[in-house]
Amino acid sequence: MSQRITVLVEHLEGQPTDVTFELLGLARRIAKTNGAAVEALLFGETVRHLAQTLPADRVVMVEHPLLRYLAPEATAITLTTLLRTDPPWLVLIPNTSLGMDVAAWVAATLDWPLIAYCEALEQHDGQLVATAQLFGGKILADVKLEDRPTVISALAGTFATDALPPAPPGTIEHRDPPAELAALRTRSVVLERPEAADVDITRAEKIVAVGRGIESKDNLELAEQVAEALGAVLAASRPLVDAGWLPRSRQVGKSGLKVKPKLYFALGISGAPEHLEGMKDAELIIAVNKDPKAPIFSVADYGVVADLFEVAEALLERLEG
Numbered sequence: 001m002s003q004r005i006t007v008l009v010e011h012l013e014g015q016p017t018d019v020t021f022e023l024l025g026l027a028r029r030i031a032k033t034n035g036a037a038v039e040a041l042l043f044g045e046t047v048r049h050l051a052q053t054l055p056a057d058r059v060v061m062v063e064h065p066l067l068r069y070l071a072p073e074a075t076a077i078t079l080t081t082l083l084r085t086d087p088p089w090l091v092l093i094p095n096t097s098l099g100m101d102v103a104a105w106v107a108a109t110l111d112w113p114l115i116a117y118c119e120a121l122e123q124h125d126g127q128l129v130a131t132a133q134l135f136g137g138k139i140l141a142d143v144k145l146e147d148r149p150t151v152i153s154a155l156a157g158t159f160a161t162d163a164l165p166p167a168p169p170g171t172i173e174h175r176d177p178p179a180e181l182a183a184l185r186t187r188s189v190v191l192e193r194p195e196a197a198d199v200d201i202t203r204a205e206k207i208v209a210v211g212r213g214i215e216s217k218d219n220l221e222l223a224e225q226v227a228e229a230l231g232a233v234l235a236a237s238r239p240l241v242d243a244g245w246l247p248r249s250r251q252v253g254k255s256g257l258k259v260k261p262k263l264y265f266a267l268g269i270s271g272a273p274e275h276l277e278g279m280k281d282a283e284l285i286i287a288v289n290k291d292p293k294a295p296i297f298s299v300a301d302y303g304v305v306a307d308l309f310e311v312a313e314a315l316l317e318r319l320e321g
């Protein structure tokens with residue numbers, strides 16, 4: 001095992017994803033204190049052009065048509081082959097729909113430990129400790145890393161990318177694809193995009209989010225007026241999206257989108273762990289709920305125990321009047 005931290009590069013539409021840069025930043029911060037080297041593994045059909053953009057000491061590329069769209073089986077087989085030959089200390093994989101499959105596959109195949117849903121990785125008294133979410137974030141487990149190769153699938157949006165200035169890659173190496181790719185049981189045929197989103201709530205600076213407390217689709221108009229008056233976009237908890245009141249692109253949470261706005265104004269949202277997972281990192285959270293015990297208040301900077309309709313109308317009067 002070498003003192004190397006390996007990051008699996010995830011990319012889409014010709015660009016590394018944001019979480020890739022988060023993981024490279026994380027790897028570089030750990031490497032700085034441990035003297036480890038940072039390696040980026042870049043797989044795909046044609047990915048040469050991406051290698052230059054990756055801040056790592058070494059970029060290892062494998063190109064093959066079957067690695068198009070980073071198909072999970074092909075990616076997992078290629079990754080396992082490289083890691084088996086030269087095991088690193090840590091393998092960081094984005095905990096995305098792609099990475100979840102790949103991380104579990106690699107850990108099981110190589111019989112290495114897997115820390116999934118990792119939201120923090122820090123040194124404590126000279127020991128590296130990972131914090132992992134269990135049961136959809138209801139429990140946080142601190143896991144001390146042993147001195148052996150370990151796979152970590154890390155949640156997107158939880159690690160900073162800008163702690164160190166970007167650095168160009170050191171060496172770029174090319175490896176042959178593994179022979180096992182010829183015997184794949186699955187392959188990606190086409191990349192289908194979801195319907196175009198009307199607004200991108202992940203980029204919004206201010207969000208007014210409504211939950212089941214809004215009671216009916218007709219009442220959304222009031223929330224929309226509040227959002228407009230605040231210069232915010234409207235988002236929602238999952239039940240409203242499941243009911244078809246708002247498109248999936250407006251859903252905040254575990255199975256929706258993770259947001260980090262300057263203001264998150266929650267109206268009638270209870271604050272289930274699956275919802276909190278998507279918004280707890282907002283800079284300022286204001287929650288309105290008529291139940292003083294609603295869990296949303298545990299993450300709110302300001303909480304208003306009141307009827308949301310009364311608050312919304314009073315706010316509109318103040319903002320528009």
Ligand SMILES: Cc1cc2nc3c(=O)[nH]c(=O)nc-3n(C[C@H](O)[C@H](O)[C@H](O)COP(=O)(O)OP(=O)(O)OC[C@H]3O[C@@H](n4cnc5c(N)ncnc54)[C@H](O)[C@@H]3O)c2cc1C
Binds near residue numbers: 210237271291307
């Ligand atoms: C695998 C999985 C994934 C999930 N993913 C997501 C996800 O991505 N996003 C998500 O949001 N949920 C998700 N959920 C669902 C989640 O568990 C909750 O069921 C959901 O978040 C609850 O939504 P809510 O807060 O709007 O509704 P409720 O829990 O019903 O809460 C409504 C709240 O409104 C308050 N209220 C009612 N009337 C008023 C009023 N007049 N004024 C003020 N307050 C009022 C109530 O006190 C209550 O707290 C997921 C669940 C699972 C199992």
